[in-house]
Amino acid sequence: MVTLPKELEYEFLLNRLYELLPEQAKAPARFEMPHAIVEIHGKSTLIKNAAQICQQLRRDMNHFFKFMTKELGTTGAIEGSAIRLKGRFGPATVQRKVEQYVKTFVxxxxxxxxxxxxxxxxxxxxxxxxxxxxxxxxxxx
Ligand SMILES: [Zn+2]
Structure with a gap:
């Protein structure tokens, strides 16, 4: 048996313990940024998966809706599981706002x-x- 200096022994034991931990404990589920599915219909923009985004973030859809309309300087409506925004907003613009929401409120x-x-x-x-x-x-x- 090899004798290790005390501090090395400690580290060795810690590493050993770490190896024995179940995978789950080692790597907590990585946060996945929700991805907005955006469709432009005429003069309005539809965030098709708004409800799913809110569910993933565990946030109230009304709160998310309020944020989106305020940030994009428009009005809109919640339509079932989607959010309709007045005006045309590209997917990249909407996605940036989703990320800003996550950073600010999640x-x-x-x-x-x-x-x-x-x-x-x-x-x-x-x-x-x-x-x-x-x-x-x-x-x-
Ligand atoms: Zn914290």
Whole structure:
């Protein structure tokens, strides 16, 4: 048996332990940026999978809708599982806004994890992280 210096032994044990961990514990599910499916119909733009995006992000569709219309400076309507926006917006523009939404209202600014939800603190909406516990301010829409 080889004798290792104490600190090396410790590292060795840690590595060994790490190897024994189930795959799941090693690599937490990577966050997948939702991909907007966009169709331009005449003078309006349809985000076809809006409900699916919100489901994936665990966010209220009304909140997402409000963000999109405000950011794109337009109006629109929720139509079933889709969002219709007045005006023509290309897929890249819509996708950029989706990513901005995720960065602002989903990812924890402290640890970067997507496991968050909204809480109310003294009437102000905040972002609470389920992974690290941080509570962060978010803009009002
Ligand atoms: Zn966090």
């Amino acid at each position: 990812l924890c600014p402290v640890c970067g994890k997507p496991d968050t939800h909204f809480i109310e603190m003294r009437g102000v909406r905040m972002l609470k992280c389920e992974a690290c516990g941080a509570v962060s301010p978010i803009p009002e829409l």
